[in-house]
Amino acid sequence: MDDDVFISVEGLHKSFSSQRVLRGVDLSIARGESMVVIGGSGSGKSVLIKHVIGLLDPDEGQVRVEGQAVGELNRTGLSDLRRRMGMLFQYAALFDSMNVGENVAFALRQHTKMKDAEIKDRVEEVLTWVGLEGLEEKWPAELSGGMKKRVGLARAIALGPEIMLYDEPTTGLDPILADQINDLIIDLNERLHVTSISITHDMVSAYKIADRIAMLYRGKIEEIGTPEQIQGSSNPVIQQFIHGRAEGPITGR
Amino acid sequence: MIRLISGLGRIVIEFGEDIGQVGILFFKAIASLRRPPFYFHTWFVQMLEVGNRSLPVVLVTSLFSGMVFALQSWQGFARFGATEMTGTVVAIAITREMVPVLASLMVAGRAGSAMAAEIGTMVVTEQVDALRTMGTDPIEYLAVPRLIATSVMLPVVVMIGDLVGIYGGYLVVVKLMGGGEVTYWQRTWEFLMMSDVTSGLIKAAVFGLIIALFGCVRGFNTTGGAQGVGRATTGAVVGGSMGILISNFFLTKLLIG
Numbered sequence: 001m002d003d004d005v006f007i008s009v010e011g012l013h014k015s016f017s018s019q020r021v022l023r024g025v026d027l028s029i030a031r032g033e034s035m036v037v038i039g040g041s042g043s044g045k046s047v048l049i050k051h052v053i054g055l056l057d058p059d060e061g062q063v064r065v066e067g068q069a070v071g072e073l074n075r076t077g078l079s080d081l082r083r084r085m086g087m088l089f090q091y092a093a094l095f096d097s098m099n100v101g102e103n104v105a106f107a108l109r110q111h112t113k114m115k116d117a118e119i120k121d122r123v124e125e126v127l128t129w130v131g132l133e134g135l136e137e138k139w140p141a142e143l144s145g146g147m148k149k150r151v152g153l154a155r156a157i158a159l160g161p162e163i164m165l166y167d168e169p170t171t172g173l174d175p176i177l178a179d180q181i182n183d184l185i186i187d188l189n190e191r192l193h194v195t196s197i198s199i200t201h202d203m204v205s206a207y208k209i210a211d212r213i214a215m216l217y218r219g220k221i222e223e224i225g226t227p228e229q230i231q232g233s234s235n236p237v238i239q240q241f242i243h244g245r246a247e248g249p250i251t252g253r
Numbered sequence: 254m255i256r257l258i259s260g261l262g263r264i265v266i267e268f269g270e271d272i273g274q275v276g277i278l279f280f281k282a283i284a285s286l287r288r289p290p291f292y293f294h295t296w297f298v299q300m301l302e303v304g305n306r307s308l309p310v311v312l313v314t315s316l317f318s319g320m321v322f323a324l325q326s327w328q329g330f331a332r333f334g335a336t337e338m339t340g341t342v343v344a345i346a347i348t349r350e351m352v353p354v355l356a357s358l359m360v361a362g363r364a365g366s367a368m369a370a371e372i373g374t375m376v377v378t379e380q381v382d383a384l385r386t387m388g389t390d391p392i393e394y395l396a397v398p399r400l401i402a403t404s405v406m407l408p409v410v411v412m413i414g415d416l417v418g419i420y421g422g423y424l425v426v427v428k429l430m431g432g433g434e435v436t437y438w439q440r441t442w443e444f445l446m447m448s449d450v451t452s453g454l455i456k457a458a459v460f461g462l463i464i465a466l467f468g469c470v471r472g473f474n475t476t477g478g479a480q481g482v483g484r485a486t487t488g489a490v491v492g493g494s495m496g497i498l499i500s501n502f503f504l505t506k507l508l509i510g
Contacts, residue, residue: 085386091378095384111388
């Protein structure tokens, strides 16, 4: 195996009842790389990243992180691996029974021996980084969609992850807020050398944050390449998707 | 008629599926109690929550059950001139059967439904997934505190309910029907045995566990959006109540010996 490969998805299959969502996905991601997976709604993008962090078990094939199959890890192994990962959920998935500060501090309290004062400092630091300093006492219900996402981001990076997974990071945000999220993602990759997998159908975001883009279509990776290669692809499926056309091979028209 | 039968059949099938999952959750919870982490703070918060939610409804239920039972017994005993035995019968019925079962059914409606709604909402908004991605086991963090809270708190509220129910009997017998005050208390304490009270409390602990198990199972299995949460909530109440009523027979058999 290539030394440079950090995360590799090998022949991943997954079905839900009779619906075959993933039909043999192969993908490898290098250390420090920002991989963006694009694809239509319901193409299985979320299912794919949920396998990376062990929220779903594959029917066939596997996901390896540093050569270790995620699906074969025991409780402790999986828990250790998850501490090295952060995940931003599509709707942020903030704990609504906790305020912003407690949300961000959650993993720190669970998994570190940090003192209250240190936790407070760390929470302040990451909230400042996402531009939400001083909002510790707010409740998730009081926040706008964009603020929730940024709190979600702050919570995901609190433990200083090596791998970040972004589930539709810019969906539902206005273009300016979306771009702020893009900048935060790029900043994280550059400053902390985080390896990331993002899934999105926002092409503006994809071009901006990706080192490479992979398109998921009919349960497999249709094509993979740099943003320039994808833009210049002659594959009609890719062309229809990135230009958002109603007519083409995807829709069969 | 066919719709009625198929509806009944569906409930039986769902209940059967729940039983299996309830068993699995129970053993997972037991297993997780053998190793850290323990979220003692959350245990305590849940106990307060269950206590707060249950106490008012249990008090009302117990008071009126005691009163009604006293009224009925008084009428019955009057037929052969044994009304002075009313206190005894009320005390035994209240502590052994009425308060443990009725209070638990009320708590299934109050706390069991709330558990399913809370956990169900967390599932559909991916909060449970978020917990897992942060290396926290949802069973340890969400289910275990609730299982402990209901099985510890239900005997506590039932004990209070016992006293209130017996007092309700006193109100009817002495204040309404004009029975003797001294006789009522004498007959109550003379024949009431410790085992009457403890058997009721043991039942309450088991019923508490059943309520939380159904609440958590239905919560964790929630699919879909708001509608799914609604289904989980009613499912938790129906499943919990059936669990209480059915297990009550076997527990009674076991406790009587």
